[in-house]
Amino acid sequence: MSRAELAADVLQVAPRLLGTVLEADTPDGPVAVRVVEVEAYRAADDPASHSYRGRTPRNAVMFGPAGHLYVYFVYGMHFCANVSCLPDGEAGAVLLRAGEVLSDLGVARLRRPTARRDDDLARGPARLASLLGLRREHNGIDVTDAASPVRLRVGERVPDSRIATGPRVGVAAAAALPWRFWDAASPAVSAYRPGRERHRIAPGRKR
DNA sequence: CTGCTGATAGACT
DNA sequence: GTCTATCAGCAGC
Numbered sequence: 001m002s003r004a005e006l007a008a009d010v011l012q013v014a015p016r017l018l019g020t021v022l023e024a025d026t027p028d029g030p031v032a033v034r035v036v037e038v039e040a041y042r043a044a045d046d047p048a049s050h051s052y053r054g055r056t057p058r059n060a061v062m063f064g065p066a067g068h069l070y071v072y073f074v075y076g077m078h079f080c081a082n083v084s085c086l087p088d089g090e091a092g093a094v095l096l097r098a099g100e101v102l103s104d105l106g107v108a109r110l111r112r113p114t115a116r117r118d119d120d121l122a123r124g125p126a127r128l129a130s131l132l133g134l135r136r137e138h139n140g141i142d143v144t145d146a147a148s149p150v151r152l153r154v155g156e157r158v159p160d161s162r163i164a165t166g167p168r169v170g171v172a173a174a175a176a177l178p179w180r181f182w183d184a185a186s187p188a189v190s191a192y193r194p195g196r197e198r199h200r201i202a203p204g205r206k207r
Numbered sequence: 208c209t210g211c212t213g214a215t216a217g218a219c220t
Numbered sequence: 221g222t223c224t225a226t227c228a229g230c231a232g233c
Contacts, residue, residue, distance in 0.1 A: 075226050076215030095225055126226050
C-alpha cells in the first residue's frame, strides 16, 4: 500500500488493510501473512490510544508520517505491531491483530512451535508479531519501502460484504466504539474478550 | 468448545 | 502502587 493511501484517517485505512500482505525477513526465513483482523486507534478523540495523552518517546512513531511500524511491548513479554496512519503531525495507527500464513508454512511452524493448528500461527496481535519476528528494533520501519525488512503490499481486497466490525478487544476505555474490523470468512480471527473485567485477587481477601 | 490463571516489565497516576 | 491494545496451559463441559 502506498504512503498516500495510509495517510488517511484510521477508520478509513483499517478496513482497507484487510486482505493486504505483510512480508517479513525473519531469522528463520521469509514469512508472509494475509491480514484478516485490525483495530483503529487515534489521538484526537480516542482515550484508548497510546497517543491520546500526548507524545512520548514510546508513541512517537504514531505522530510521524504514515506507513511506519509502531511496535510496543506489553504484559512484560509480548510485542504488538501497528501501522501508522494520518498525515505527519497527526497521531493514529492501526493495530495488526491477526493474519493467515501465505508462506512459508514450514518457517512459520518453526517460529511458532506452540501453535496447535495453522489457524493459530498468527491469531492474535502478539502471535502475529512473534511469527514475523517484530520486536523493539522494528519500531519506526517504513513498510512502504521495498527495501525494508518488513513490507506491506496490496493483496486481494476483502469485499465490503465480508467485513465485520465490533468493539476492540481487551480495551477498557472507549469500549463501545466499533473500531475493530475483520474478515468474517477467516478462521484466523482472534477470540473476542471484552475489556475491563479481570479477576486478580479473590474478593474479600487481602493476603 | 468455554472460562480461569499466572507470568512478567514498563508506562503512568 | 496500579494497570495493561496478551498468551499458553489446564480444568471442566
